[in-house]
Amino acid sequence: MLTHAARVLAVAALFLPAAASAQTADELVARNIEAKGGLDRIKSVETLRMTGSTTVGPATEAPFVMEIKRPNKMRMDITVQGQTATQAFDGTRGWQAAPGSPEPRLLPSQMTRGLQDQADFYGPLVDAKAKGLDVEYAGVTKLDTGDAYKLIVTLRDGETRTVFLDAKSYLEVRGEMTVKAAGRAIEVVTLISDYRPVDGLVLPHRMESGPLGSPNRMRMTIEKVELNVPIDDTRFEMPK
Numbered sequence: 001m002l003t004h005a006a007r008v009l010a011v012a013a014l015f016l017p018a019a020a021s022a023q024t025a026d027e028l029v030a031r032n033i034e035a036k037g038g039l040d041r042i043k044s045v046e047t048l049r050m051t052g053s054t055t056v057g058p059a060t061e062a063p064f065v066m067e068i069k070r071p072n073k074m075r076m077d078i079t080v081q082g083q084t085a086t087q088a089f090d091g092t093r094g095w096q097a098a099p100g101s102p103e104p105r106l107l108p109s110q111m112t113r114g115l116q117d118q119a120d121f122y123g124p125l126v127d128a129k130a131k132g133l134d135v136e137y138a139g140v141t142k143l144d145t146g147d148a149y150k151l152i153v154t155l156r157d158g159e160t161r162t163v164f165l166d167a168k169s170y171l172e173v174r175g176e177m178t179v180k181a182a183g184r185a186i187e188v189v190t191l192i193s194d195y196r197p198v199d200g201l202v203l204p205h206r207m208e209s210g211p212l213g214s215p216n217r218m219r220m221t222i223e224k225v226e227l228n229v230p231i232d233d234t235r236f237e238m239p240k
Contacts, residue, residue, distance in 0.1 A: 025137040028149050029125045031170040037201040039126070045201070046070050047231045048121050052205075052222040054078065064220070066118075073236040074119035088236050089115035095238040104238050110180055123172070124153045124161060132156045145173050145193075171195055171202065176212070187212035198225045 033039050048068040053061045066076045075088040083099035087107070094112030097104040107115070128135050138150040147167035154160050164174035175190040194206035203225055210217030 025135045025151060028137060028151065028165060028170065029128065029135060032125055032165055032172070035170040035202060041200045042122060042126060045121070045227050047227070047229055049226040049229050049231070050222050051224040051226075052220060054220045055218055067231050067235060068119055068121045069231050069233070069236065072116065072119045073233070074115055075236050076118075087111075087115060088238070089119050090236045090238065091119075093238065097239070106238070114179070124155075125151070125163065128153065138162075140167065143174060148173055169195070172204070191217075199227050201227070 033042065036042060046069065048066075050066045052064060054064050055061060060080065062078050062080045064076060064078045066074065068074045072091045073089060075086065077084050077086050079085075080099075085099055086097040086104075088095055089112065094107035094115045095104050096107050096111075124131070124133055125135065133156070134154040136152045136154070138152050141148050141150045141164060143164060145166065148164040149167060149170075151163045151165065152160055153163060159178075162176040163172055164176075165171065166173045172192050174192065177188055178185050179188050180186070188209060189212050190207060190209040192204045192207050195202050195204050203222075205222040205225075207220045208217045209220075
């Protein structure tokens with residue numbers, strides 16, 4: 001038989017999970033931000049330029065340059081066999097310029113959304129509430145890299161992103177999201193690793209992304225990161 005005190009504790013415990021989860025989500029977000037260098041240092045970054053290489057096809061390595069400018073502009077140039085392809089988001093529209101195409105063209109909404117997500121180099125966890133996002137703690141998950149805290153981020157339109165934080169470092173090690181392609185939903189997984197210090201921040205230098213369960217992934221290796229370099233707004237505008 002339970003004692004009276006034990007009964008009280010057992011009943012009280014029924015009301016704890018929701019409050020504990022909310023508090024834990026806020027705590028995990030705070031630890032993540034601190035692990036990356038702290039909120040003040042993160043927000044001091046106005047521009048970001050990353051240079052490295054990525055895979056195109058099964059084995060071809062292609063150099064790339066990605067530029068991001070606050071609050072919501074990004075551009076990525078990939079060079080393959082001497083020809084450069086460009087995808088960019090100008091703050092409103094996504095566009096693409098491909099080798100052999102007579103002129104740049106606007107991108108469909110789903111691809112534009114992906115570029116818009118990349119333009120927010122703070123990531124969804126920084127100022128989540130101010131952005132109208134909801135972050136929910138969903139427990140501990142065992143990954144190949146070890147235990148990770150699982151966070152569900154709900155966007156304003158109801159779409160969700162899943163973020164996994166390493167249980168030791170509190171840094172992102174995995175992301176999951178659903179995208180629509182050719183009329184069907186595809187679960188996309190991104191693996192994040194090789195964190196290095198860069199001028200007061202801790203940033204990943206390797207990412208792999210592809211459909212869930214598929215060995216075919218786009219791999220990106222970052223060789224150089226530059227913070228607060230001059231980047232003119234015209235870099236992100238679609239050529240007329």
